[in-house]
Amino acid sequence: MQAANPSDTQPMDGELSAWALACLAAQVFALDPAGCGVLVLRAQAGPARERWLAVLQNLLPAGQRMRRLPLHATQDRLLGGLDLAATLQQGRPVVQRGVLAEVDGGVLLVPMAERMPRAMVSSLVGVLDAGELVTETEGVSMRAPCRLGVVLLDESQGDGDLLAAALLERASLVIDLSTVSMTDLHGEESYGMDAAEIERIRPRIGFVQVGESEAEAVCAIAAALGLQSLRAPLQVLRVARLLAALIGERAVDAAVLKQAVQLSLLLRATRVPQLPPSDDERQDEPPPEPPPTQNNAEDPPPAADAPEQEVSELPDQVLEAAVADLPADLLARLKLNELRLRQRGSAGRAGALQRVAQRGRSVGTRRGDPRQGLRLHLIDTLRAAAPWQRVRQAARPRPGLQVRPQDFRVHRYQQRRETTTVFLVDASGSAALHRLAEAKGAVELMLAECYVRRDRVAVLAFRGKGAEVLLPPTRSLVRAKRSLAGLPGGGGTPLASGLLAAAEMTEALRRQGQSVVLVVLTDGRANVGRTGQPGREQAFKDALDAATVLAGQQLAALVVDTSPQPQALAEQLADRMQAAYLPLPHARSNDLSAAVLAAQRAQGGA
Known part of the structure; x- marks a missing residue:
């Protein structure tokens, strides 16, 4: 139908x-x-x-x-x-x-x-x-x-x-x-x-009933899709009652519940649902061991029908039917959302802090509403209203000066944005000491220049199974030297974890209204995945997904290929990040510092 x-x-x-x-x-x-x-x-x-x-x-x-x-x-x-x-x-x-x-x-x-x-x-x-x-x-x-x-x-x-x-x-x-x-x-x-x-149809809504099993199923489905809000199950049940009223039903069944889940939950999911195994997968699994029997005369015999089993199967049936009708690319988007949610926060507001500047050097006036947190410029407001007084008095005679909304003038401010350069250093492998020495020299040169420009520098390193912040954003040359002196090296290459850690820091800095430049020093040879499990293929796939998250921030970025000879993996990583690629097998601190300054100029933060 x-x-x-x-x-x-x-x-x-x-x-x-x-x-x-x-x-x-x-x-x-x-x-x-x-x-x-x-x-x-x-x-x-x-x-x-x-x-x-x-x-x-x-x-x-x-x-x-x-x-x-x-x-x-x-x-x-x-x-x-x-x-x-x-x-x-x-x-x-x-x-x-x-x-x-x-x-x-x-x-x-x-x-x-x-x-x-x-x-x-x-x-x-x-x-x-x-x-x-x-x-x-x-x-x-x-x-x-x-x-x-x-x-x-x-x-x-x-x-x-x-x-x-x-x-x-x-x-x-x-x-x-x-x-x-x-x-x-x-x-x-x-x-x-x-x-x-x-x-x-509207009067039918009050006659639609929702069973207890359907309500429990909706709660289980919402949890499976990663929706923790208590509103989600109530919203689905409301939609299910309206759907039942549309087709003239008096109760919500599995088919109606499936449509309600599609309309209300699937496009809000934050994780890929774990569907029940197929019949072939069930046949491959060993049969479960029966529970130990207890000869207790007081225990009642099991009921002939088991409604609990039907309740437990209903969420899987509804979710499997709903997911089967999903668009082909939706599951892939849900997988990517799992990565984005690590750095999303209340995503989409990175530029909001700069829309209304209330501090800085006054550089004139513009039209505006002083009730939006802007400072009214009284003199320019009166100047804008003065030429229209004769016309306004002729139209509506009133004593005093007539001011209209279009006359309001507010201050315009110009405020310099701080720039923070974030170095993400690959500290794994036998050549880690060389890369760290290059990064140390570049950071010290950048810090010396920060004293003039009042900018900051931060350093992250990744090795083993994760990433760590070695130097939070700072202008202190003494603190930087102390932090950089004992950088550890060796172990696996968790490139995805390093990129996600950098994305988290750069997003926080951007929300503070700062310009951010990201410099990644790596050869691109990831061998540890985001979950900490070894495996080159999955590790590099996770790294590309993390690079997509960084690309979404649209910041100035530079990937420095530190391998003895340029690697296609590092270039592919830079392309996914939408970053500049710099093959620098024998990088010197001066060369790296010059490349970072060029990235800053491209961002407009220098």
Whole structure:
């Protein structure tokens, strides 16, 4: 059957295309937008996204249309508050309603949700959790109920800005239109439905029951996918009830649960699920030993049917069926996410610290809102308003100077960003002493120059089964010499662990607003994997995955090939990192220092 057709009452057993699954998500969301809370739509601007938004709009009743949040909306515009310009004009406090108050009972559409400022994310999350809009700022206090559904348009690509974890945690539905083509859109009519049909279906929701076994299965599936939030199972059960109502069922069964897991959990998974072994794998395993019998007359005989076994098998059945319908590349993306989560933190906000500079040297003024933490430049504000006074007085005669929002001028500041050069040194193998000597000389030269530029240097080394920080970011020449004097050498080459440790340090430095230059000294011959297990093939594969994480940071990087002759492995590593490659079999400290300075100039930090 077509899962999106409410006239059928059979379970949803058939596999749905990406477009059909997206239309099904729109129907589920339209049934109860406030109950679903957040729907995440991962798609770039284009016909597929616009068609899906039109489908959702057609499913909403006339009084519940979508309201788009302006791209440059401020927190005051979102929540409401004091209208500064109107207050100055009228000489009394003038309160303006926010977008959330205006969209109460409807659906809020948030474009480019991955770039939403943290303060606005916190405010939106607070309203969604409490179902109430509270505004207390600038002498204004407002409190009103607010229940709405939110559609987040996630346009993030690769390792750029990512959707805030707090928003993703509250998403009941996550769909991806990146694989939908124009051919798929021609089948839209077969999944059509209108607002009148949604209204007829809505009363069914209260009659849908969820069994205890299904609830336990959802908890097990969420844990298997790496979702630790307690919201995840509740969201899946909510979606499952809505799906059951769509097809006219009174109870949630395994087929409905599979669709709910696909719509709510799979695209939020943080790890690859461990599926049960296949029948062939089970035949290869030795049979389990029977438990020892105890002759106890008081123990009751085992029941003829074992419901516990059915409960334990249900999560595996549902998860295996859901994963079987995944896109071909999704499991590969989940594996890469396991690496990215080691350094992601609240990913996607590396550049946020530099968007509003409030310190440094004043270099003029610009238009802006002083309520966004910017300093008002009063003289330039009055200068901007002065030429318009005759026109404004003629239009609306009022005593005093009339100031409009477009007149506000705020300070512009220029602040020099610190630069930290991070050296990642391969301290393994018989030639480690030579490489460490080269790194020591280069670091000492860089430190001497840092006294002039006020920059910093850090050193990490990897050997054996892991990596360690030998020199935290510092400008102290004495401390650097002491730390570098006793660098150990020898052992295996855990290149992936070293790159991930460097990624963690560089990400932390970038979040502090610093420019970072990474210099990796290695021959690329990894022989210890990320888990500490030996094996060259897996170790180099792990190293390439870690290099992909570093490439996502888009920092200036340099890979110095320290082998006696240039190695293809080191060059391949540099290509994956999107770093410059420098074969330097007999490197001297001066040569390495010059190469690092060139990388700094490319970054703009020199």
